[in-house]
Amino acid sequence: MGIKLGMPHIGVQRPTDAGPGLMDSFGRKATDMRLSLTDKCNLRCTYCMPAEGLDWLQKSAVLSREEIVRLVRIGVDTLGVRELRLTGGEPLVRADLLQIISDIRANHADLPISMTTNGLGLDKKAQALKDAGLSRINVSMDSLHPDTFAQLTRRPFLDRVLRGIEAAAEVGLGLVKINAVLMRGINDQEAPDLLEWAVSKGFELRFIEQMPLDADHGWTRDGMITALEMRTLLEQQFVLTSDPRNRDGAPAERWEVRRIAAPDIVVGTVGIIASVTEPFCADCRRTRVTAEGKIMSCLFSREETDLRDLLRSDADDDAIAARWQDAMWAKPKAHGMGHVGLGSEDFVQPDRSMSAIGG
Numbered sequence: 587m588g589i590k591l592g593m594p595h596i597g598v599q600r601p602t603d604a605g606p607g608l609m610d611s612f613g614r615k616a617t618d619m620r621l622s623l624t625d626k627c628n629l630r631c632t633y634c635m636p637a638e639g640l641d642w643l644q645k646s647a648v649l650s651r652e653e654i655v656r657l658v659r660i661g662v663d664t665l666g667v668r669e670l671r672l673t674g675g676e677p678l679v680r681a682d683l684l685q686i687i688s689d690i691r692a693n694h695a696d697l698p699i700s701m702t703t704n705g706l707g708l709d710k711k712a713q714a715l716k717d718a719g720l721s722r723i724n725v726s727m728d729s730l731h732p733d734t735f736a737q738l739t740r741r742p743f744l745d746r747v748l749r750g751i752e753a754a755a756e757v758g759l760g761l762v763k764i765n766a767v768l769m770r771g772i773n774d775q776e777a778p779d780l781l782e783w784a785v786s787k788g789f790e791l792r793f794i795e796q797m798p799l800d801a802d803h804g805w806t807r808d809g810m811i812t813a814l815e816m817r818t819l820l821e822q823q824f825v826l827t828s829d830p831r832n833r834d835g836a837p838a839e840r841w842e843v844r845r846i847a848a849p850d851i852v853v854g855t856v857g858i859i860a861s862v863t864e865p866f867c868a869d870c871r872r873t874r875v876t877a878e879g880k881i882m883s884c885l886f887s888r889e890e891t892d893l894r895d896l897l898r899s900d901a902d903d904d905a906i907a908a909r910w911q912d913a914m915w916a917k918p919k920a921h922g923m924g925h926v927g928l929g930s931e932d933f934v935q936p937d938r939s940m941s942a943i944g945g
């Protein structure tokens with residue numbers, strides 16, 4: 587069955603009375619399905635991809651539209667999936683993206699379907715994505731300075747990303763969220779300006795702690811910008827107070843934003859995603875499917891479970907659902923291990939980069 591690559595929790599058998607849905611042995615239930623549509627990408631963000639790119643999967647290795655639509659149907663109808671996120675790699679490079687979304691939408695009228703993208707080409711596709719049934723979009727953009735953007739992504743495409751963001755907002759693709767990974771000495775000092783831009787445009791900006799998921803293995807615990815540092819940087823220009831809304835399992839801790847000059851007016855919300863220093867694994871609700879159809883129960887799992895071979899055999903939906911449940915039962919407690927601690931002595935960085943897992 588699954589490919590076993592070593593690490594804790596291997597051999598944890600799902601008991602017969604585990605119940606329905608994607609339960610794990612720590613009592614968490616995955617209802618948020620994150621599906622990678624491709625491992626390919628047209629940027630080379632330093633915290634994710636090497637400059638030369640990666641060895642892309644063969645087309646035949648990647649799940650087809652029909653296989654994806656079937657897996658989502660099994661997830662939603664049988665296993666209690668309540669929301670779907672399309673990611674990658676870069677999902678917009680997938681030629682049949684619109685058809686995938688409209689097929690899923692045809693099966694699931696009320697399913698929230700969101701997508702995380704780098705925004706390249708979004709200006710031309712935003713309306714069609716909305717028409718196909720996409721509910722919401724998150725766009726990654728780490729800097730408003732062309733040179734800094736190009737340094738971080740190794741491509742000079744800031745203008746195109748900005749056009750994509752504007753188009754998403756214009757066609758009404760929900761509340762547009764912007765993701766920015768802060769990198770020391772590169773874009774960290776820009777944090778307040780990025781927030782000023784986002785609140786003035788009505789976007790929800792989220793600052794993300796860099797995780798050890800880069801193909802170059804360049805991450806260090808001391809080098810990354812922590813959530814505490816992020817808040818300190820923002821407090822040069824803003825007052826942040828905890829957002830009273832329920833976090834509801836979300837990676838982002840939200841803060842209400844007021845300008846120091848007008849402290850009575852809430853001008854927006856900012857999220858901080860502190861996967862390293864303030865982890866949220868205890869309330870994790872995610873199940874991941876890689877572009878080639880492997881279940882990763884955790885972003886940092888060293889264990890992967892193949893569903894593609896079942897999808898390409900005469901296995902019925904129940905057999906696929908059962909293997910998916912088995913994989914999720916063995917989900918590690920946190921950060922791919924028995925405890926939280928990215929960068930701790932016993933932490934082992936996954937072989938795959940964020941782009942190859944599906945961020």
Ligand SMILES: Nc1nc2c(ncn2[C@@H]2O[C@H](COP(=O)(O)OP(=O)(O)OP(=O)(O)O)[C@@H](O)[C@H]2O)c(=O)[nH]1
Pocket residue numbers: 671673700702724763765794836837838859861872885945
């Ligand atoms: N540790 C950890 N970090 C995650 C996980 N999922 C997402 N992240 C981080 O959160 C960032 C934002 O993820 P998005 O794809 O925008 O989605 P989201 O924040 O879950 O979604 P919404 O707020 O519902 O739009 C990613 O870039 C990751 O850095 C996860 O399962 N574990």
Ligand SMILES: C[S@@+](CC[C@H](N)C(=O)[O-])C[C@H]1O[C@@H](n2cnc3c(N)ncnc32)[C@H](O)[C@@H]1O
Pocket residue numbers: 627633634673674675676677702703704724725726765766767794795796797798799800940941944945
């Ligand atoms: C892997 S990308 C895939 C989707 C799309 N290409 C994009 O960039 O939005 C998803 C998210 O992962 C984030 N990401 C990539 N590598 C990361 C890392 N090492 N640490 C934290 N977040 C990372 C990106 O900033 C992006 O917001």
Ligand code: SF4
Pocket residue numbers: 627628629630631634635674675676704726940941
């Ligand atoms: S973060 Fe997204 S855009 Fe950047 S290299 Fe990774 S997959 Fe591509």
Ligand code: SF4
Pocket residue numbers: 865866867868870871872883884885886918919920921922
């Ligand atoms: S590191 Fe693993 S357990 Fe923790 S939130 Fe991410 S996917 Fe969930």
